[in-house]
Amino acid sequence: LVIHAVKNHDARKGLGIDLLPERIKECKANAKFYKVEDRVSFLQKDALTVKDFSEASVIHRPAEVMTEGDAWAETDRQRRDLADLLLGLSDQQWSQPSLCTGWRVRDVASHLALAHTGAWRATIDLARAGGRFQTMIHDAALRHAALPPAASSAEIRAMAGSRRRAPGISYLEPLLDVLVHGQDIAVPLGLPRPMPIDAAAAVATRVWTMP
Numbered sequence: 491l492v493i494h495a496v497k498n499h500d501a502r503k504g505l506g507i508d509l510l511p512e513r514i515k516e517c518k519a520n521a522k523f524y525k526v527e528d529r530v531s532f533l534q535k536d537a538l539t540v541k542d543f544s545e546a547s548v549i550h551r552p553a554e555v556m557t558e559g560d561a562w563a564e565t566d567r568q569r570r571d572l573a574d575l576l577l578g579l580s581d582q583q584w585s586q587p588s589l590c591t592g593w594r595v596r597d598v599a600s601h602l603a604l605a606h607t608g609a610w611r612a613t614i615d616l617a618r619a620g621g622r623f624q625t626m627i628h629d630a631a632l633r634h635a636a637l638p639p640a641a642s643s644a645e646i647r648a649m650a651g652s653r654r655r656a657p658g659i660s661y662l663e664p665l666l667d668v669l670v671h672g673q674d675i676a677v678p679l680g681l682p683r684p685m686p687i688d689a690a691a692a693v694a695t696r697v698w699t700m701p
Contacts, residue, residue: 493521494687496529504530512589512677516685523684556692558661564689566650568668572602573647575672575681576639584639589674593631596642598674600634601627603645605667606654666693 492504506517514532521527556564576599588598607615607630619626634642655664669689676683 492517492530492532493524493526494691496526497524497687502529506530506532507535508532509534516673516677519682520685520687524687556662556688561661561665561689561692562653564686565665565668568665568672568686568689569646569650571683572668572672572675573643573650575676575683576643576646579639579679583679586678589677590671593628593674594635595675595679596635596639597631598671599639599642599646600637601631602668602671603642604630604634605664606649606652660696662693662696665689666696669693 492506495501496504506514508514508517511534514534517530517532518527521530521532579595584594584596586595587593588595590598593601612626615630616623616626619629653661655661669685670693672683673685675681
């Protein structure tokens with residue numbers, strides 16, 4: 491959002507705050523990628539401890555961030571790009587820990603590959619997990635992770651062009667999923683994966699406004 495404001499809305503300067511050093515490193519890389527590193531800075535600390543925002547101004551117009559068509563087009567691009575990234579991973583990289591605690595890279599990729607799981611399959615998986623939703627998601631991903639990398643890559647690539655989504659979610663959740671989990675995979679592997687600014691702004695707004 492900081493980069494988005496400076497690059498696309500003529501903000502004089504921007505400051506981003508995050509607790510995770512990995513995120514700060516990623517933000518600095520994105521700022522350099524978009525050639526705004528001289529107008530933004532990033533601070534590693536708890537934003538809730540910052541008391542003085544007297545110099546800040548915020549313009550919040552989420553309706554203009556990303557249309558549904560643009561969101562789906564970006565989801566397609568991200569799925570294809572991530573599929574390419576996965577296909578090039580070594581066995582060692584495939585089994586390396588991701589940013590998701592307790593999940594390997596292959597587990598996160600398998601989770602994304604299961605995004606189009608049908609209702610019948612999901613019902614069976616939920617029953618196997620004793621009705622615990624988070625346990626179902628975790629266990630299903632681990633079972634699917636037994637497949638070779640090419641399988642997950644092909645499944646994610648095949649989703650490009652689809653407008654299918656689970657009941658009760660908006661068109662932004664599939665984009666959120668692939669953006670966040672793409673970073674969960676790329677960051678610990680030290681692989682470049684610039685975050686698209688408009689897409690990041692759209693999904694961040696979605697998260698902040700969810701009930």
